[in-house]
Amino acid sequence: MTTAPLADFDDAARQRAIEELGILDTPRDERIDRVTRLAQEMFGVPMVSVTLLDRERQWRKSEIGLGGREAPREDAFCDFTVREGRTVVIPDASADELWAANPFVEGDPHLRFYAGHPLLAGGGERIGTLCLLDTKPRSLDEREQELLRELAGWVQSEILRQNELDDAVAVQATLRPRTVPELPGYEIAALTVAAGQMSGDLYDWYAIGGGVRFTLADVMGKGLGAALLAAGLRASLRTLPDREVLDAVREADRLLDADVAELGTFVTAFHGHLDAGTGSLDYVDAGHSLGFILRADDTWDHLVSTGMPLGMGLPELRAQAHAQLGPGDVFMVCSDGLLDVLDPEDPFGQVRRALREGGVRGALDEAGRLARGATATDDLTVMVVARESVAAQERTT
């Protein structure tokens, strides 16, 4: 046994760090595979691996030429490199007294050359290596070692970035409504599907004063930047929950103007309040134009947009508009991602049939299927508020 633990290596910290990353046994990741391919090309070696250490095994997030993603940790070169915490280069293992009797050298795959550099987790814990292997002896000059360290740094930042993104996706999910307001005589539901991992679409709702306050907004662009702005907008609109929808939108607009004027970005939004008893809907539409009511008689009303998008930094007098949701009517607001997946010949007919045949839940399920089936290029969000028909009301009373 040649790789006795070194006194200063904290294996428990390594194990905690690798478990926190949650990366073990995850699928291959093209962003990391790209680095291993590049390393193979640059160094001209038959085997390259991004190896991570678990308790008793080494697990490869990416590998070329090794033919497997798992191997014992005991006696492994990479375990040695992690413990040493430095670039390790072994030009010819069979001529190295420390390594000549190693099972990976004496036996299959008869390794001769090894070079590896440690990968660090966010707290500096050494969790694995980027390593190069060959069955022929070779050397690695100082310049090449520097290159190996550069590539290891790249792999490391990809691993940590993915981890940050996973956290962000979880946070965004918790910012979405987890319960549906209890509104007798109404059914409320929503669906959102991100094009990537983070969404620039926002939907929100909460019950207040015998009704429901709700928002659907679409931040220009998509991904992490758009998601950050969406989270800020949600917080702004939720402040002072019982103020007029117009005041809430004006204030959100003012804040966005101040924050994003230089970014050349903007947000389209529909923000409304529905009074359950009367079916009266007060709303402000900021350049969104995607609010509709499917009437009980199967005709559509388009809720007219009354203002420019938020965050334009242009003077704008905003106005509140009003609509009436009668028994059997269905209000729907969506982001333009929905338009991309609907039948361009007859989008209204398609939505009407889905709502009438499948109900609110069935229609959203169908939208979800369409969104995930398409090569989604935009975030997609739909919110539906359906008021029971008179017949349905009579049945329940």
Place this chain on the structure above:
Amino acid sequence: MNIERRDSAGAVVVGLDGRLTAAVAPLLRAEVSDLVAAGRTRVVVDLAGVDFIDSSGLGALIGALKATRVAGGDLRIAAAGEQVRQVLRLTNLDRVLQVYPDADGAFDGV
């Protein structure tokens, strides 16, 4: 996407073609910002060759509009096709970005 620049009576015409989307938006913004920095604050964006615009493209137009106005000038758009007009209408941005029929006439009478 190509960006062409030419002079017209009292203004600079920036001609675009293809799709005005996230990939091109930064180019347009940089082009107009260069013009404004050089004191050319009356800009016409000729959209005759643009067959599609998305929200990033709109953002670039609005950003460019603000840049020219801050510098005391203006930005106008010309010869937009149906899809561009529709997007401007839906977002109510046609109120700040009126479409002029012809790039060379966009600043007539100013």
